[in-house]
Amino acid sequence: MKADKKQPKEWTWFDHPQNIRRLRLGFYIVLVLLVLPDFFIHKHTLFSPIEGVPGFYALFGFIACVAIILISKVLGYVLKRPEDYYDR
């Protein structure tokens, strides 16, 4: 049941810089398209009128993730240890 010994077929689509550029452009277009409808629909709010601001969830997600990354970066200085930490 082992995998074939013969050389498996290789996909290299992500190795080409122009593909990455296209991907990035597509990603930015998607981001803009996602926020655009917010300006035209009436949004329901749960707790506070701020939630009705166009792009609230986009901003929320972005800020939350930046905060999480920064906090874990700082915590990393305290918590990270070499891999053999427990073996010493």
Next chain:
Amino acid sequence: MTASFHPSMFFFAGALLLWLLPLLGRRILILLVPAAAFAVITQLDPGLSWGYQLLGFDLHLLRVDKLSKVFGYVFTLNAFACFLFALHLKSRYEHCAALAYIGASLGAIFAGDLISLYVFWEIMAVTSTFLVLARQTERAYGAAFRYVMVHIFGGLCLLAGILLQVNATGSVAFEGFSLQGLPTYLILIGFLVNAAAPPLSAWLSDAYPEATVTGGVIMTAYTTKTAVYTLIRGFAGWEILMVVGCSMAIYGIIWAILENDMRRILAYSIMNQVGFMICGIGIGTAMALNGAVAHAFAHIIYKALLWMSAGAVLYLTGKSKCTDLGGLYKTMPLTMIFGTIGALAISSFPFLSGYTTKPMIIEAGVHEGFFWVWMILEIASAGVFLHAGIKFPYFVFFAKDNGLRPGEPPKHMLLAMALLSFVCIFIGVYPQPLYDLLPFGAVEFHAYTFEHTLNQFQLLMFSALAFFLLLPLLKRTETISIDSDWIYRKGGRLFFAVADRCFNGLNSWADRLFVRYLPGQLAKFFEEPGGNVQKYGLKLLDEASGNEADRSECEAKIDRRSRSAGYPVGGGVLLSVLLLAVLSLLFFSVN
């Protein structure tokens, strides 16, 4: 029908039968067992059966209601996929442990009282340990030891709680606990240990990544989700669980972001996801509990899928650190696609299973007006996409090419992943069959409103933006992160060192004093007790008078006398007369 079959019976019977069958028979058996158990569960009628008597209590091994059935379905369904994934294994040992483990977890789900629950609870702890031991590495042995120790601690808390509860109420019933007191707190701690709630959470991220390729896949589903089931049944609406759940959701994310080992990232994301469920249990409304059950259902499936894709990578490359992996999409595109489906499902990406279940919990919190719960769970939702949704596939399948060209895993592994991917998409697109299974009333939740879907897409895609913009900060390092297991791993050593210093120090001091020094001195003294006393007196006398000149001569004389026992008789007589005088004085004065 039919109380004549118990779902876990098939698994225990299979675990025994396994030892008699040849390889082909074993392969058929391990697929047949979960399928048969699934079929039996569909036919079970609500009620109690399989009763027995123990210690004067009427106990039942089989309690069927909608709650136990929905967990039974997903446990057996997942077991089928896991065994399909593990079909290549030739060892009886691992399959036997896995069958017994899954059987015990089904037993715990269907147990009708606290005592039966406890028995299956402990069988689960023991059998699952073998799935870690089967890795047969030094690290796995250490992790398995710590794993079983923590679970024994949790099990003992549970046992103590059950005994106190039975003593206080006279009943072994396992229903919602209303009384807050020591017995129920102990039971709660026992359950929470298995749910991997901090601070006793590190067993999960310690042991699961050290388990075998297939053992890891199997373990992810059962221990924590059995705990979720028991919490739903016993502790629905206990507000403390909202705090526990929220802290787990955040805790899991932060540690997952720090982590380098791909299976440890996934282990931390179990904590994060179970946090959502426990938070729902704490909210305690019908919608929140339905959400917790539905999320447990969806979670078991996509988490097994994620662990399968990580397991396939580990199986083929022998590596599990993000720093060693990367660029694997080139030769394992199918595994990459399945893994990404799992990663998007856990992030509750619309049209996948997480999206139709997790928001139920959040919306239930909103209905109750819990602002902080909503806030934290939304932050955690964004964070899930960060660590499990993007980080896992990105660093394993894309990122830096480390030159690994493993090819696709065996067909049965791909088939298992395809099956679970299908379930993820099915629940995501058409959740109604799952909603119909939910035990707490009809589901009034519509995931696919335009606004809600749009909000979710915004939240996720801008989380992705944050990931790619801050990618330099997320660079993987060859490190581990300290978790609460530090307390017993380093603390244990510290305790050992202190105890060693104290007690062995005391021991060697006593050895020097009582074994070597004192007996020697005493022996020397009692060689010549009389002579030694005289010599000591002489020394004191000489030191007092400052006249040390002829002491050695006197000592020699004393030695000679005591060796030949040549003391003058008069001295002896004088001493005995003095003694008699003192005695008579004492005697007469006292009377």
